[in-house]
Amino acid sequence: MPYVRHWLRNSILLFATAIALGLVAAHTELIQPHDLQLDRTIQTNTRTGWLNHVMEGVSALASPIAGLLILAVWSGWLLFVRRKPTKAVATFLVVAVGWNSTQIAKALVARPRPPRQFMLDPEIGSNSFPSGHTAFTVAAVIAAYFLLRETRHRRTVLVLGVFAVLLIAFSRMYVGAHYPTDTFGSVLIAGSAITFVTGVWHTWLLPQLHRVPLMERYGLTQEREALAREAAAAQGVAYVPGQTRAGAPGTPAGGGRHRKHAGR
Template identity: 25%
Template sequence: MSLESLNLQLFHSINAPITASSLDIYFGIFMANDTLYLLIVGLLMTWFLGRYTSKALVLQAIITTIIALLIGYVVSLIFPHPRPFVIDVGQTLIPHAATASFPSNHMLIFSSIALCYLFAKQTKIGVALLTLALMVAWARIYVGVHFPLDMLGGFIIAMLTNLMVRQLWPRYQQQIMDLALKIYQFFFAFFLNKGIFR
C-alpha cells in the first residue's frame, strides 16, 4: 500500500460519515475552528497576568510558532497537496479556501506551543495542550479540510522547530524579553500602573 493510499484510507476512517449526528458535527466544527481562539486568549492571559518566567515562555512559544509557520509555508510551496474537497473526497462541513493542505497550520500552531511547554518541563500544561492538538487534528480531518499526513507533517515541523529554537533561545532570551517588555509597558502602562496587568 502506498503512502497516499494509506493517507486516504485513514482520512475516510476519520472524516464525518453521512450519518453523523448533529451533536458530533457541532463538536467537530467547534474543535476545528474555535479552539484556536481559546488558545490565543489563554496565551494573552498568561502574558498579561503571569510573572517574568511565564511571559518568557509565552514569547518563546509565539516565536517558535511563527518560525514553524514560515517553514510550513515553504514546505507547502515545495510539496503542494490539494485539500480533500478539492479532489472531491469525503464530506466537508466547513467552508475553506482551496489552499495547500500539507502541512496543517492548525497542527503547527498547537503542536509548537504544546511542545514548547513540554520541553520547558511545564508538563501538565504541555500534556493538556498536546491533547488539545490531537483533538484539533482529529477535528480538522473530521470536517474534511485536511488529511492525516497533513497533521503528521505539522507535528514533525513543530518538533524540529522547537529543537532548533531551544538551542538558540538561551543566547537571545534576555535581549528579546527586554524589547518585548519595553513595548508592553509603553502600550499598557495604564493597566500596569493600576495593577490590573503585571
Template identity: 25%
Template structure:
C-alpha cells in the same frame, strides 16, 4: 598479608570518585556536543518532512490510502462531533488563533510573573506555525477532494494547502511552548498532559472534518517538534557566554 580495611575503603573511594568524574565528563561532552550541534537533528527532520510531502503529493497509492481513511471517518460523524470539530476549525484559524495565542501568552506572564516566558510562548508558537505555512507553499499538496467524501462538512475548503496541517501545527507548537516554560513548576505534569491531549484532539478534528489527510497531521507534529527544538536550542545558545559555548 592482609589488606587494611582503611586502605581498601580508600581505594574504593578513589575508584568511585574516578568513575563519577568519568561519568560527569561524558555528560559534559554530550551536553557540549548538543549545544554546538543543536540545529542538525531538527534541520534533518525538516528535510525529511519536505521529502515525504513530495512523495505523498505524487504517489497515487499513498494518496488513495489517505483518502480511504477520510471516507471511513465520514461514516461515523455525529452531531456532537461535528460541533466540536467545527468549533476548533473556527477558533484556531486565522485571527482567532492569534487571539488565542496572545491570551495564553498573557496568562503565562501573569502566572509566572515573567515577561520573557510569555515572549517565549509567542516566539515558539509563531515559529512552528510559520514553518508550516512555508512548507505548505513548498510542497503544494492539494486538499482532499470534498466531492468524494462520505459526509463533507466544509465543502468550500480547497486548494494546494493540505500539507502540513496549520491548525495542528499551531496546537502542537503552543503546547510545547507552554510545557517548556512550565517545566520547572508544580503544574508541569497537568500542563504536559493537557497540551498533549489538546494537540491530539485538534489533529483528529482535521481528519474528522476531511480537510486534511492523516499524513498532513503527522507531518505537522514532526515539523512542530523540530522547530521547537531548533528555536529552544538557538535561545539557549544565545543565553550562554562565549566561554560556555566553547566548552
C-alpha cells in the same frame, strides 16, 4: 526554554523528513489512496449531526484567528501581568515559529486539499500539507511544557497536551480539511522549527534581550536573577548576583549554553 544539543542538525533532519513525507504523500500513489480511505472511513463511520457541530467547534479553536488571540493574550499576560519578559518572548517565539513554519512546508510540498465534496465546510486558501491547526496546537503544548517543566504540573501538561493534539488532528480529518499524513507532518514540522528556535534563542537572542528597553521596564533583571538563582542551586554552584554571560544579567558564572534552566 531548554537548550537542545545539536539543535541545527536535528532541526534540519526533522524538517527534511517531514518534507520527504509530504512529497511522497502528495505526488506518488504510495500514501495518497490510504490517506483518502482513512479520511472517508472516519467521515462515514463517525459523522452525525451533533458531532459535526462539535468537531467544527473544536477545529475553530486552533484556527488562525483563534491562534492569534490565544498567542496575544498568553504572551501579554506573561509580560504585563506576571512581568516575566523572558518567558513572554520565549513563549511567543515557540508558538509563532512552530505554527508559521507550516507555511514553508505548504509551499514546498504543494499538496491539494482533500476532495471538496467530502468537506463539511469547504476550505479555501493554503495547501493541505501540513495542517496549520495541528501545528499551532503542537507548538502551544510545547510552549506550555517549557513553562511548567520544572513544576509538578509537567505530567498533566503532557497528558492534556497529547490529548489536545490528537483531538485537533482528528477534527481536521473529520471535517474533511486534511489527510492523516498532513496532521502527522505538522508534528514533525513544528518540532523541527521549535528545535531550531531553542538554538537561536540561546546562541543569539537571549544574550541580547536586555538591550530592548521594554524588557527592562517589565522586570527583565529581576526575572533573570531569579532564574539564575534556580539554575545555580540545581547545578550546585555558587550564585553571584549580577554576574553576566555575554551581556545577559543574572546568569550564573560557568553555566554555559547547556545549563538546564537557562532562559526558560
